[in-house]
Amino acid sequence: MDTTALPACPKCKQTDQIQKVTSIYGLNTKEWYETRTTTDSDGHTSSYRERHEAHTQLGLKLKMPNQPAQPTHPGLWYGIGGFVAFILLVTLCPLALIPFSFIIPLAGAAAAFVPTVQGVPTWLISAAVIGLPTLCAIAVGVGLLVWLGIKVKQRFDRDMKSYKDKKVVWDRDEMPRWQAAKNRWDQLYYCLRDETVFIPSENKAVTLDDMVKYLYDPYYKA
Numbered sequence: 001m002d003t004t005a006l007p008a009c010p011k012c013k014q015t016d017q018i019q020k021v022t023s024i025y026g027l028n029t030k031e032w033y034e035t036r037t038t039t040d041s042d043g044h045t046s047s048y049r050e051r052h053e054a055h056t057q058l059g060l061k062l063k064m065p066n067q068p069a070q071p072t073h074p075g076l077w078y079g080i081g082g083f084v085a086f087i088l089l090v091t092l093c094p095l096a097l098i099p100f101s102f103i104i105p106l107a108g109a110a111a112a113f114v115p116t117v118q119g120v121p122t123w124l125i126s127a128a129v130i131g132l133p134t135l136c137a138i139a140v141g142v143g144l145l146v147w148l149g150i151k152v153k154q155r156f157d158r159d160m161k162s163y164k165d166k167k168v169v170w171d172r173d174e175m176p177r178w179q180a181a182k183n184r185w186d187q188l189y190y191c192l193r194d195e196t197v198f199i200p201s202e203n204k205a206v207t208l209d210d211m212v213k214y215l216y217d218p219y220y221k222a
């Protein structure tokens, strides 16, 4: 227990039912770890520790709000998307080559139908029949990829800009606001008689339901 003199409650003006919020919160919160074991496809087992937390009703009410979540860098999502696209491409490319297997016999047929057109050798006709559609397909494919690349780049730049804006707000406003509220929470005392919390230097009793609002705004009026 705290040996320093306890501050008096602003409401009942007594010290006998006062406790530091950080310590009652600790007493009303149970934290434990469970070890979980997973086995991968090669039969290797690995274990990891999973954190669990349980609160009594009082503990839950005295809990400090969670740290605001940091915005996610868009690079993560584009990395995952790129990986999926790569796998799809590797799987689908052999399928895209199937139409070409029809062109090769076609070249032979064309060469048979047009034996010698004004002295043009058969190999040139075959080459044209195979080569032209192939070139066309490659050109269309490359064109599509370039178009897709430009679209993805534009989208990425937009997402990056919105991420940077959110990050600025998070760094400049959300995080310092939360940190200030957390510092105030560390100074809170709880009166069991009135079920109110207070910061000694501010001498104002606040109900548990208003605790979070009070932490974020010292001038908050109930």
Ligand SMILES: [Zn+2]
Pocket (backbone or CB within 6 Å): 009, 010, 011, 012, 013, 014, 191, 192, 193, 194
């Ligand atoms: Zn009191």
